[in-house]
Amino acid sequence: xxxxxxxxxPAPPAAPALRVTRAGVTIDGTRILQDVSFxxxxxxxxxxxxxxxxxxxxxxxxxxxxxxxxxxxxxIDGRALGAWSLRELGRxxxxxxxxxxxxxxxxxxxxxxxxxxPWQRTPREADDEAVVAESIELTGMQRFRERPLPSLSGGExxxxxxxxxxxxxxxxxxxxxxxxxxxxxxxxDVLRIARDRARAGDCVVVVLHDLSLAAAYADRIVLIAGGxxxxxxxxxxxxxxxxxSEVYELPVEVxxxxxxxxxxxxxxRHDASPILIPADSLEETT
Amino acid sequence: MTSTKPGRPDxxxxxxxLDAARxxxLDAxxxxxxxxxxxxxxxxxxxxxVDPLPKRSGPGRKAILFVSLAVALVAISLVAAGTGxxxxxxxxxxxxxxxxVGITWFPLPExxxxxxxxxxxxxxxxxxxxxxxxxxxxxxxxxxxxxGNPLAEPGVVGVSSGAALGASAAIVFGxxxxxxxxxxxxxxxxxxxxxxLVYGVSRANGKTEVVTLVLVGIAVNAFAGAGLALFMFxxxxxxxxxxxxxxxxxxxxxxxxxxxVVLPVVxxxxxxAFALSRRYDLLSLGEKPARHLxxxxxxxxxxxxVVVALLVAAAVAFCGIIAFVGLVIPHLMRMIIGPKHLPLxxxxxLGGSVLLVAADLVARTAVPMADLPIGMLTSLIGGPFFFWLxxxxxxxxxxxx
Numbered sequence: 245x246x247x248x249x250x251x252x253x254p255a256p257p258a259a260p261a262l263r264v265t266r267a268g269v270t271i272d273g274t275r276i277l278q279d280v281s282f283x284x285x286x287x288x289x290x291x292x293x294x295x296x297x298x299x300x301x302x303x304x305x306x307x308x309x310x311x312x313x314x315x316x317x318x319x320i321d322g323r324a325l326g327a328w329s330l331r332e333l334g335r336x337x338x339x340x341x342x343x344x345x346x347x348x349x350x351x352x353x354x355x356x357x358x359x360x361x362p363w364q365r366t367p368r369e370a371d372d373e374a375v376v377a378e379s380i381e382l383t384g385m386q387r388f389r390e391r392p393l394p395s396l397s398g399g400e401x402x403x404x405x406x407x408x409x410x411x412x413x414x415x416x417x418x419x420x421x422x423x424x425x426x427x428x429x430x431x432x433d434v435l436r437i438a439r440d441r442a443r444a445g446d447c448v449v450v451v452l453h454d455l456s457l458a459a460a461y462a463d464r465i466v467l468i469a470g471g472x473x474x475x476x477x478x479x480x481x482x483x484x485x486x487x488x489s490e491v492y493e494l495p496v497e498v499x500x501x502x503x504x505x506x507x508x509x510x511x512x513r514h515d516a517s518p519i520l521i522p523a524d525s526l527e528e529t530t
Numbered sequence: 531m532t533s534t535k536p537g538r539p540d541x542x543x544x545x546x547x548l549d550a551a552r553x554x555x556l557d558a559x560x561x562x563x564x565x566x567x568x569x570x571x572x573x574x575x576x577x578x579x580v581d582p583l584p585k586r587s588g589p590g591r592k593a594i595l596f597v598s599l600a601v602a603l604v605a606i607s608l609v610a611a612g613t614g615x616x617x618x619x620x621x622x623x624x625x626x627x628x629x630x631v632g633i634t635w636f637p638l639p640e641x642x643x644x645x646x647x648x649x650x651x652x653x654x655x656x657x658x659x660x661x662x663x664x665x666x667x668x669x670x671x672x673x674x675x676x677x678g679n680p681l682a683e684p685g686v687v688g689v690s691s692g693a694a695l696g697a698s699a700a701i702v703f704g705x706x707x708x709x710x711x712x713x714x715x716x717x718x719x720x721x722x723x724x725x726x727l728v729y730g731v732s733r734a735n736g737k738t739e740v741v742t743l744v745l746v747g748i749a750v751n752a753f754a755g756a757g758l759a760l761f762m763f764x765x766x767x768x769x770x771x772x773x774x775x776x777x778x779x780x781x782x783x784x785x786x787x788x789x790x791v792v793l794p795v796v797x798x799x800x801x802x803a804f805a806l807s808r809r810y811d812l813l814s815l816g817e818k819p820a821r822h823l824x825x826x827x828x829x830x831x832x833x834x835x836v837v838v839a840l841l842v843a844a845a846v847a848f849c850g851i852i853a854f855v856g857l858v859i860p861h862l863m864r865m866i867i868g869p870k871h872l873p874l875x876x877x878x879x880l881g882g883s884v885l886l887v888a889a890d891l892v893a894r895t896a897v898p899m900a901d902l903p904i905g906m907l908t909s910l911i912g913g914p915f916f917f918w919l920x921x922x923x924x925x926x927x928x929x930x931x
Contacts, residue, residue, distance in 0.1 A: 310818055334824030347678035347814045348869030358812055361823045412823070 259322050260285045261416050261447035262337075267306055267316035269299075269471075276302045277471045280316070284464075286415065289439055289448045291462035293455060293482075295492050299471040300451045301342075304420050307449065308339045320416065334362030337416035342424060344405035349392035352385055352404045359411030368413070379410040382437060384430075398425040406434060410441075417441060419450040423457065435461040455509035459483055467491060483507040592873045595866055599880035606884055607660065610891040611652040618644050658784035658792065659890045660883040662845040663855060665796045667882025669841035670856020671875055672803050675810035676834045677733070680861060681740055681919060684842045685853025685912075687728045688750025689721050693839075693846040695754045695761075696720025698773045702761045710791055718843035724750055725835045725842075740920070779850035779905020781890050788848045795844040799837050800879060806830060806837075807871040814869065852905045854912020855882055861919065 260283035269277040277299045284290045292300045305311040306318055309325050318325040320336055328336070338359070346355060356379055360372045380389055383403045388396060393404055402425045409417065419438065423431040431454070439461050442448045452458045458465055458479065465482040467474045469491045475482045488496040488509060495512035605620075612618035618626075618639045625636030626648050639645050666684065673682040673689075684690045699705070700716040708715050732739075732746045762773050775782075809830050812820040817827045845852065863877040886904070893902040 308818075308822060310821070329824075330821060330826055331824035334822060337822075339819070339822040341816075341818060343816065345816065347816075348680065348864065350811070350814060350869050354811075354868075354870060355815070358815060358823065361808070361812055361825075364808075 260319075261321055262307055262449070263317075263319045264303070264307065265317045265319070267303075267313045267318060269302055269306060269311060270314045275471055277306065277313075280468075280471070280473055282466050282473060282476055284416075284447050284449050286445050286447045287442055288463040289442045289450065289461055291458040291465045292449065292451045292468060293453070293458055293465055294468035294474075298468045300468050301420055302471075303468065304418055304449065304451055308337070308418055309333065331362055334412065334414075336414050337418055338409040338412040338414040340405055340409045340417075340419045340422050342420050344398075344401045346393045349394050351390050351392055352396070352407070353380065353389045355393050355404055356380055356385075356389075356407045356411050359408035362412065371413075375411050375413060379407040382410060383407040384433065399427060399430060402426060403430060403434070406437070410437070415446050417446055417448045417450075419448070421451050421453060423452065423454060431457060455483060455488070456507070459507035459509065460504075479507055483509055592867050592877075595863075595877055596873075596880065599877060599884060603660070603880055603884050603887070606887045606891070607656050610659070610887050611648055611656050613891060613895055614647075614652065616641060616643065616647050618648060623648060654786045654789050655781050655784045655890065656887060657789045658781050658849065659886040661789065661792050661796045662781070662849050662852065663882035663884070663886030664879040665792075665799065665841040665845045665882075666852060666855040666886070667859040667878040668800055668803050668856075668875060669838045669845075671860040671871070671878045672806075672810075672834050672838050672841075673856065674860060675813060675871060676831055676838075677729075677743065678814065678816075679740065679743060680864070681857070681916070682743060683854065683857035683916075684838065685851060685855075685909075686857060686916065687732075687743060687747040688754060689724045689728065689838065689842050690846055690851045690853060691751050691754035691758070692724025692727075693717040693721030693843045694776045694851050695757045696843075697847050698758055698761045698769075698776055701769050701772050702765045710787055714791055714795070714843060714847035717847040718839055721843040721846065722836065722839035724754070725839050729831075729835060744920075775903075776846070776850040777905075778903030779852040779908070780893070780901065780903045781849050781886075782901045784848065792844045792848060795840055799841040799844070800875075802833065802837050803841075803875055804872070806834065807875050810871040811869075850903075850905055852886070852908050854908050854916065855885060857919070858912050858915050859885060861915075 263283045265281050267277055267280045268275065280299075280303060282290075282303075292303060294300050302311060306313055307320075307325075309318075320328060320333065325333075350358075353376065356376050357372070359379070360369070360376065363369050363372070380386055383406050385400070385403055385407055388400060388404065393401055396404065402422065406419075406422060409419075417438065422434050422438070426434060435450075435457060438448045438450060442463070450462070452462075462479055464477065465479050466476045467482050467487070474491060475487065483498055485496055485498045488498065497510055497512050499508045499510065500506070501508055608620040608623045612620050612623045618641065619637075621636050622639040622644065625634070625638045626645050628634070628636055629638060639648065641647075669689075670683045673684060673687070674680050676682075694717070696719055697713050697717040699720070700713045705712045705716060728743075728746050728750060732742045734742070758773055758777060762770050765773060809820070809825050812823050812825050813827065813830065815823075820830075821827050859881045860874060860878045863874055863881055867873050867877060885908075889904050889907050893904045893907055896902060
């Protein structure tokens, strides 16, 4: 196992850490994803954006291996997803889901220690204690470390889970709406951590709803709608008012931050006439 | 295993600020730098009542619990073996055991029949109580781990009565296909079927709702009860008595051959459960996160279900339905040392043995000249406990599902 892993480990530097090629997913006759191709490389933060029900989470679960593709291929570090053992995958990619509960009253520290499981019985097991302490500190969870996870608020639980993901020390981070339960400060903290990890050479793929956050932190944005990739490019290329207005079915304006120049995406609220939102998109947001 | 080791003060830094000050009393008390204070327990409110200074230290607390349980097990076993119509002092019981291995430090039983009473009647019964208690408590903990629900228990969800149905079928139809093992084998098959059924029906989206679990338990228990009633109707007087005995649960009449059937099964079941215990920790995060951390969840589930069926069938085949041990013991142990499954399993097996040896002692001696059914006793205590737990779980929003 370790022999084959080390054979594939020194991937050529330019190779993408993950590559999805012409992937399609059909569940019970419904096409959720269709002909989706995208790559993410070490050193970059890639944001997946799109309206509710566009297929962002499905695409992420295709990359995590939770959802099998019905067409196309998924590669992690140059090898087909299915060719990795679960344990090897656990050392290569970490996944933060939207649900972050635990069934029994494990403490935050114990939960973060669980992130070290893939490194059990390897030389890196020796780092366990230091890595766990560092991850807890990075996410600002020091004062909660001996508290049972179920007694914490949703945002605290999400940060504890992020600490667990960081403790996993993988080259690929897959984050499904990591900012959903967080307040303003912690949203920034989480994405700054993600960006720092990318600067340190990791590959970060993050599903985001907040387009201004995506503009500020992503190196590249993949816009998904109707199970297809609509655009894939730099924030400036993807975040344009006409494109977003069409995809989100809502008049949207994109402005520049007066200091940083990054895009700020806002629904067009100053129009005197009330905005008519199509009934079906309302349903989806609930 | 992965608990904080003492002497790493840098690992915990009390943070400055208002919040930190509020939390300090709970979590990172002044003694925190000394090592592994842990604030835990099922109720957050429980922590505030704990003196922050002598903090419950993790490894120390576990060691104290393990040693106390082990000492309690030895003590209660010696007392139980010596108690009965023919009284033997605990020291004499010890003398009788040690004499077998050539140590003669302790007195032998004074009564002329003492030694033979111990070895033919009492010891196999106490040994059976130890094994069955360990098996039931461990089975309960494993079920709770794979159901992700602290209310899962072999008796409550019907695994025990399923196994009892299999055992009584073997009696009524006079199955002897595997000799001494026939009853145990059919108990295992029926117990496995019941576990699979409960598991298949009650889980949805990777977790088990309390209500679903309890309802499925009612259905399985009702079906098994009807089956047992049918067998009683069909059976001759002797088999009928045996089936009644299964329903009530008793360690009466345990013999060495029975013990030697149960022993290997329980040992194998426990070894597998111990080997899987770290994976159970990861499974508490949910199925997907566990898989992302390298756990083969499907395999883990199947192996665990077989382990539960093995442990429960071994217990039920010779002692009938003894409910609630698997609920009460893991729960109490979790309250004392937290939910980590390796220490929890050690504590649960020891605690289950202590409980059952003690309960059997009460069953034998509470009413003179009578042997109460032990299953009745455990249900008498376990039923209200289950009720209390159910109420408390309902009051707590979220977390346990």
